[in-house]
Amino acid sequence: EPEVTQTPSHQVTQMGQEVILRCVPISNHLYFYWYRQILGQKVEFLVSFYNNEISEKSEIFDDQFSVERPDGSNFTLKIRSTKLEDSAMYFCASALRDSTDTQYFGPGTRLTVL
Amino acid sequence: AQTVTQSQPEMSVQEAETVTLSCTYDTSESDYYLFWYKQPPSRQMILVIRQEAYKQQNATENRFSVNFQKAAKSFSLKISDSQLGDAAMYFCAYRTLGGGSNYKLTFGKGTLLTVNP
Numbered sequence: 373e374p375e376v377t378q379t380p381s382h383q384v385t386q387m388g389q390e391v392i393l394r395c396v397p398i399s400n401h402l403y404f405y406w407y408r409q410i411l412g413q414k415v416e417f418l419v420s421f422y423n424n425e426i427s428e429k430s431e432i433f434d435d436q437f438s439v440e441r442p443d444g445s446n447f448t449l450k451i452r453s454t455k456l457e458d459s460a461m462y463f464c465a466s467a468l469r470d471s472t473d474t475q476y477f478g479p480g481t482r483l484t485v486l
Numbered sequence: 487a488q489t490v491t492q493s494q495p496e497m498s499v500q501e502a503e504t505v506t507l508s509c510t511y512d513t514s515e516s517d518y519y520l521f522w523y524k525q526p527p528s529r530q531m532i533l534v535i536r537q538e539a540y541k542q543q544n545a546t547e548n549r550f551s552v553n554f555q556k557a558a559k560s561f562s563l564k565i566s567d568s569q570l571g572d573a574a575m576y577f578c579a580y581r582t583l584g585g586g587s588n589y590k591l592t593f594g595k596g597t598l599l600t601v602n603p
Contacts, residue, residue: 389496403589406589409589413595414593415577417592420590428590465591467589475589476533477532480531483531
């Protein structure tokens with residue numbers, strides 16, 4: 373069964389550094405999402421991406437964040453200058469073309485900012 | 487904005503017994519989707535079951551079923567014949583039906599389910 377993959381599984385970085393989290397969505401999916409989960413808290417929506425552009429972003433997704441689909445298979449989340457409060461689990465999700473479809477999640481990347 | 491509330495931070499059940507996890511939500515929309523996702527210790531989010539609001543029939547998936555009460559805005563998950571592998575954090579989630587190309591999920595805070603042997 374096809375699945376969403378994410379790399380790395382765990383990323384440790386110093387405050388102020390740039391990080392890129394990578395996701396490979398299910399191949400025929402067209403809707404892509406990033407969510408994050410701070411330890412012990414609920415999963416929060418960050419951004420949705422469709423047709424090579426952001427369709428919605430949350431208030432968390434400020435200028436330090438960006439997303440890109442550079443090559444038609446990868447979907448990346450970049451944090452330009454990490455803060456301690458960016459430490460969280462980041463989940464990528466994808467859904468098929470139809471608006472009725474379910475989002476399938478990747479295993480997540482645990483980001484630790486020191 | 488939609489909100490999802492899970493009032494039970496933790497629940498426990500004996501193996502082979504039945505447990506019900508509660509979820510309520512608030513929305514002004516008439517058509518939407520509701521989901522239960524499971525997050526085991528491995529942290530991956532796995533879809534358990536989904537319900538379309540326009541369907542009156544409650545969704546079922548093997549040992550998992552929901553009690554969807556649209557008027558009460560309630561969406562509970564029943565797990566029958568609980569197994570040790572059911573131990574996980576369970577999240578209730580809401581998604582709008584339409585609105586262009588954005589279909590973000592709004593999650594509740596989760597219920598941690600423990601299954602006792």
